Amino acid sequence: VELNDLGEFGFLRRVREWIPDAPLDDDAAVLLPSPGASLVATTDILVEGLHFRTDWSSAADIGYKAAAVNISDLAAMGARPRWLLVALGVPASTEIAFLEELYAGLGESGIQIVGGDTVASDRLELAVTALGELDGPPLTRAGARPGDVLAVTGPLGRAAAGVNLLLGPRYDGIRPEDVMSCLDAHRRPQARVIEGAALRRAGAHAALDVSDGLASDVRRMCESSGVGADIDVVPVADDARRVADARGWDAQRLALAGGEDYELLVAIPGGFECPVALIEIGRIVDGGLSLRGEPMPEGGWEHFRVGSGK
Amino acid sequence: VELNDLGEFGFLRRVREWIPDAPLDDDAAVLLPSPGASLVATTDILVEGLHFRTDWSSAADIGYKAAAVNISDLAAMGARPRWLLVALGVPASTEIAFLEELYAGLGESGIQIVGGDTVASDRLELAVTALGELDGPPLTRAGARPGDVLAVTGPLGRAAAGVNLLLGPRYDGIRPEDVMSCLDAHRRPQARVIEGAALRRAGAHAALDVSDGLASDVRRMCESSGVGADIDVVPVADDARRVADARGWDAQRLALAGGEDYELLVAIPGGFECPVALIEIGRIVDGGLSLRGEPMPEGGWEHFRVGSGK
Numbered sequence: 001v002e003l004n005d006l007g008e009f010g011f012l013r014r015v016r017e018w019i020p021d022a023p024l025d026d027d028a029a030v031l032l033p034s035p036g037a038s039l040v041a042t043t044d045i046l047v048e049g050l051h052f053r054t055d056w057s058s059a060a061d062i063g064y065k066a067a068a069v070n071i072s073d074l075a076a077m078g079a080r081p082r083w084l085l086v087a088l089g090v091p092a093s094t095e096i097a098f099l100e101e102l103y104a105g106l107g108e109s110g111i112q113i114v115g116g117d118t119v120a121s122d123r124l125e126l127a128v129t130a131l132g133e134l135d136g137p138p139l140t141r142a143g144a145r146p147g148d149v150l151a152v153t154g155p156l157g158r159a160a161a162g163v164n165l166l167l168g169p170r171y172d173g174i175r176p177e178d179v180m181s182c183l184d185a186h187r188r189p190q191a192r193v194i195e196g197a198a199l200r201r202a203g204a205h206a207a208l209d210v211s212d213g214l215a216s217d218v219r220r221m222c223e224s225s226g227v228g229a230d231i232d233v234v235p236v237a238d239d240a241r242r243v244a245d246a247r248g249w250d251a252q253r254l255a256l257a258g259g260e261d262y263e264l265l266v267a268i269p270g271g272f273e274c275p276v277a278l279i280e281i282g283r284i285v286d287g288g289l290s291l292r293g294e295p296m297p298e299g300g301w302e303h304f305r306v307g308s309g310k
Numbered sequence: 311v312e313l314n315d316l317g318e319f320g321f322l323r324r325v326r327e328w329i330p331d332a333p334l335d336d337d338a339a340v341l342l343p344s345p346g347a348s349l350v351a352t353t354d355i356l357v358e359g360l361h362f363r364t365d366w367s368s369a370a371d372i373g374y375k376a377a378a379v380n381i382s383d384l385a386a387m388g389a390r391p392r393w394l395l396v397a398l399g400v401p402a403s404t405e406i407a408f409l410e411e412l413y414a415g416l417g418e419s420g421i422q423i424v425g426g427d428t429v430a431s432d433r434l435e436l437a438v439t440a441l442g443e444l445d446g447p448p449l450t451r452a453g454a455r456p457g458d459v460l461a462v463t464g465p466l467g468r469a470a471a472g473v474n475l476l477l478g479p480r481y482d483g484i485r486p487e488d489v490m491s492c493l494d495a496h497r498r499p500q501a502r503v504i505e506g507a508a509l510r511r512a513g514a515h516a517a518l519d520v521s522d523g524l525a526s527d528v529r530r531m532c533e534s535s536g537v538g539a540d541i542d543v544v545p546v547a548d549d550a551r552r553v554a555d556a557r558g559w560d561a562q563r564l565a566l567a568g569g570e571d572y573e574l575l576v577a578i579p580g581g582f583e584c585p586v587a588l589i590e591i592g593r594i595v596d597g598g599l600s601l602r603g604e605p606m607p608e609g610g611w612e613h614f615r616v617g618s619g620k
Contacts, residue, residue: 043425129439131441
């Protein structure tokens, strides 16, 4: 059965079967905020061909990731994710079974889907809005101060290694489990919700999620905070490094410019009692950005400039 | 200057100049809900070629309408609009001046833009999420009861007449002011925010905004409420009727199947003290849908079936 056969209202009836708790009957959802909490809102679009490919990821993977990248933005502020709205652009010839799987993937995020919209489109597109809550001030990217330690919640480069493997699928001399973990990192990123909340409560100065590559994201934190940074360590994941070595890629570049790791980059003050495992990568300074004493190379993942890093 | 020349971060810097109050620096916005209010959330996508054409509407019109159709969903529930998030898909060759005008149009809605995302796209697309607040229970489409009077907040058919004029632009024998008001109804719909809030407070039983044509939207209210309706009057706007007569179109069909009027359809109980001007069109009954005693013709505007009504 194709979407085309059901029409818009027939499709909406199906969506209500897939998401039985969703108040999708009215055009707007009524939500009950927690007393005293502030609301945190973020939106991200994922587009077929740019952010995902249907020959690389299953429908469930695509739905899961669309939720995860938005939840990651909430996590970086230390917020509790609560609700999702899903605006879907979808080719009329799409199989309904594919869309059911997509919604199942969205639901795997554990966050309640409370609304949405669907339009016909040439390619699959998901514009997801995530709403979360926060008791107390948010963790932002603007609070880093000279003297802070810079750290990440996990090693980087797996998702970029996964994308590069998918672009040129040769696996000779690479352990299958390394292939799988890198592909999985691209398809199923983990939003660091618990880590973000714990870092905020513990008094971290600044955080953001590493979505565009470490080099870009350190630069963004520094620009927002009006500071510089010296990076000593580029923490490449072991499996990503082994894949890079087998394929002759620059492993450090995967971490610096690859993007889509969704670990949190965090600036913490001296004497910080760390509530979660962190990998120290450098420190915040007055002045510019440097990588082991050299100026930081440019190059993250900017969406309008093809080939600028990825 | 094209978007391409600026890159993503350069573009985001421009957006911050256009919307100086927007907390767009972090990936998520922190919002302060009113104590005790419930939150109302809705999302709608507008797509070039399907919902608007850049040769029919200015960039400001497109931005304005993308905000208005979402605000209209809040208005139908009687909610106060508060915040917008704007996810934008945009061709890399788009002139920055066009995007500045688009944001100016979004801003004309009077609602604060608090976040967004931008990706490269073949065509212009706006996925807007509107957040509002509500003190007390929402007005929904599910509360209509047999015996209620059905009414609309204004006459219908102007926007559909405008679209039909744009499809075949011949204006002989039509008053220029009728052309302008119909084109304007398509380009610049008015969300009935004050009316929705007043109707909710006064105890209206059900409401929704007439976005898909009166026939479809009465059907949706009736299905949600588990009732039927007899329509006696199809309130066609005078200017839309004159345009239809001059061009040989069925004026009633513009109102029944045309869509995009964004007036509120409301079901009110007997003895209701009406806080705003309403046009009575019929009543809620047990049983099916009828138009002057005949079964209601099918045909609204379903997005996946081309030519089903529009």
